[in-house]
Amino acid sequence: MSHLTDIKSAAVVRRDGLVVTHTLPDGVDPKIVAAMTAAIVGTSEMATVQLAQGRFVRAIVESEEGKLLSLGAGEEALLVALVYDDANLGLVLMALERAAKKVEKILQDVSSG
């Protein structure tokens, strides 16, 4: 996923807020990002149930200088990525979906192997 230059950094975190792996820059604490992503996605999924319409797809935090995109990567994990504003969002979202599926597969293989 890192070959897509629009995605500046990313992390795989467990749904309960622990870091699995990341490419976050040095000034950023991955543990805090993991906890925040878990809170955002977990709460968003529960909110989706409240809305009684459809399934959760992804959560987006939109800010002045960029976006934080997070989505599920299987039962155990989440994927979160940081993109800056000039990004091609369509391409990025597709790349994230693919990456999330890969993460899901890796975790499944690891736990059964």
Next chain:
Amino acid sequence: MLVDASARFQSLLAELRRLPGILGAEIARRDGILIAHSVPKTMDPKKIAAMSAAIVGTSEMAATEMGLGSFNQSIVDTDVGMMMATGAGEEAILVTMIRNEANMGLIHLGVDKAVQAIAGILQAEEVVA
């Protein structure tokens, strides 16, 4: 004065709901307490208020932690629509439930207008109180 504010919130929400594609909207305090709502009966506005407060609060912290500048809004994408939460002044957030086919340009305009109005009403409250 409070009754007045409540009425104003309701009319503001009603106006927002007139926009095509908006399924519901509510105003919550940033600490998760419901202020006013106009949502379908299938939704529990109190639960949504608390969850939106958690989402916005966390999103704002995330924006800061990751150096993304000031927070604009949180979006929860579902396969049939989205929930959008944005700050409305220092004390409140506006939560809007939107269907996928909606005209987002129009909706953003409506939401921006509503957010300003809400912040204004709350500020007026403070001045009086």
Next chain:
Amino acid sequence: MMPAAARAPTERAKTGIAILDQRLQGGFPRGCTLLLFSDKPTEKRIFGENFAVQGARSGERSLYVDFFRAPQLARGELKRFGPVDASKLIIVDATSSQLLLPSPEKYHIDDISNLDTIREAIIAAMRAEKPERIVIDSMEFLMDRFPKEDVLRLWRELIEAAHATGAIICFLFINWTLAEQDLVQIRSMVEFVVEFQSSLRGGIVRNSMRLSQMGADGVKTNWIPYAFKDLIGLTVYFPRILVTGPFNAGKSTIVRALSEKSVSIDRMGTTVAFDYGNVNVTGIEAEIFGTPGQERFEFIFKIFAREVSGVLLVIDATRPEELPRAKQMLDLVGPRIPYVVLANKSDLPGALAAMDIHRRMDLPEDVPVIATVATEDRGVRDALLILAEMIIGVR
């Protein structure tokens, strides 16, 4: 004060893991035998290395017999524990001869196919250096190559030789092939068994160890989760300590008081998502999560109340009417998770005493209630240490 020249070791050999050393009354007794055991490959080598390094750090000599790694590699890996006097770490090199290379170490085993040369080399090193600590890494290397009875005999001989000099000897061992009766025999030769296990959940590996002292009244701990910290060594590591309790009890303040650095997601004076902090006190590392107190935020527990090592249940000691709510919040975390009750704001007028709170909450006898004043960081660290001891099983 010990004169600088004296090499008299302390009565006990520290592990360097404070909470474990406390439970062992300072450390392992001199002249005992340790078995570091698992039946699957786990991280137990790190405990052996930690033990050797701790010895060197205490001014003792540690002899490390390494059947698997070239001494250059072993020394390199030992450096991860931080600065240590390399002359106090004596390696018995068992690999260079296999590679037909000269050994960079003073002590080396020249013929790895002969159990006698192995025995002689190790015992010669023990006699010459008189180390206080000896680590054999690892016995299954011998079990895989030599008849079981011969290895068991060597095992006993090494223990005897170690005891003759008052050294503590520590054997690493993975059991691949031995039957239960052989394991019983091995356990009868040692005083302490440290078992290791590893689990993988959602992409994260968790390592834990459990210490048992042989004998009915021996020290026995629960599974202790641990982690390795670069340049420091082994620490006890709790992946999640939850700080919860009714609204406004002081949870966020407690997270802040305990942490080196923390973040709080709060609005209008109340936590709306969570508090998070990183604790590092006396060899215990933990990640603490504070929850909001109000009912409307209970959904947060579904996200964060997982893999909880222990709970600090915080109540406002001046508000006994909230005790039922506090108990209810424990249910949100789940059963059988160790917890300690913090009677916070205990400096305020009208604050109930810890005993009263214990009674009113009708708590099980073994649940401690500790008076705290979070705003002045009083009692908070004690509460965490008590919780840590409960989790580890040292209370």
